[in-house]
Amino acid sequence: MVNKFNVPRYRELLKKEKILEEQNKFLLDEPDYLELLSCKGSVDCQICFDRKSDYFSLIEKYLNTIISPEKFRARFLEMGEQDYEKAKKILQDFEQLSNFSIDVKSDGFCSLFEGISDDCRQAFEFGPEDDGYGIPEDEFRNSIEKIYFQLVNYLNEE
Numbered sequence: 001m002v003n004k005f006n007v008p009r010y011r012e013l014l015k016k017e018k019i020l021e022e023q024n025k026f027l028l029d030e031p032d033y034l035e036l037l038s039c040k041g042s043v044d045c046q047i048c049f050d051r052k053s054d055y056f057s058l059i060e061k062y063l064n065t066i067i068s069p070e071k072f073r074a075r076f077l078e079m080g081e082q083d084y085e086k087a088k089k090i091l092q093d094f095e096q097l098s099n100f101s102i103d104v105k106s107d108g109f110c111s112l113f114e115g116i117s118d119d120c121r122q123a124f125e126f127g128p129e130d131d132g133y134g135i136p137e138d139e140f141r142n143s144i145e146k147i148y149f150q151l152v153n154y155l156n157e158e
Helices: 007-022 031-050 052-063 069-091 094-098 106-126 137-155
Strands: 002-004 101-103
Touching (some): 007 031, 031 106, 052 069, 052 106, 052 137, 069 094, 106 137
16 A cells, blocks of 8 residues: 655644744654654655665675675665665655655565664674674674565565
8 A cells, every 4th residue: 555645744744843943842752743753754764665676685695695794784774874865855855745655565664674774783883793792793694684584575565
């Protein structure tokens, strides 16, 4: 099921956000702000979902040892950053947003996708496993493989 992005509601939420900021209110306590974050997140998730074949290809290259773990992590995070930047641009373009559709399956895909992103970030941020913070390579691979098998369901629905 695919839904059109609700541009009128999004505009309304942006106006409310501006008013709340002017009032110096703590935004995370406001239900409308959380709805706004959800709207923005849905666009980001859809962008990732639209590129799911590219992500699958990259994951398969890693799991089949065609690319190194370091190259996989760097490329995966780079692709995620590209998607985030694209989503930011779309969210600023109301004309483009009025034609933007969101597949309800993108949210589940994105939740799994974030698991891989988190593992990649942790491996980069905390350095080698001998410092007590990094993820040992076998654990990282097992985590990616487990998530991959859950993600396959989304690829098969094309």
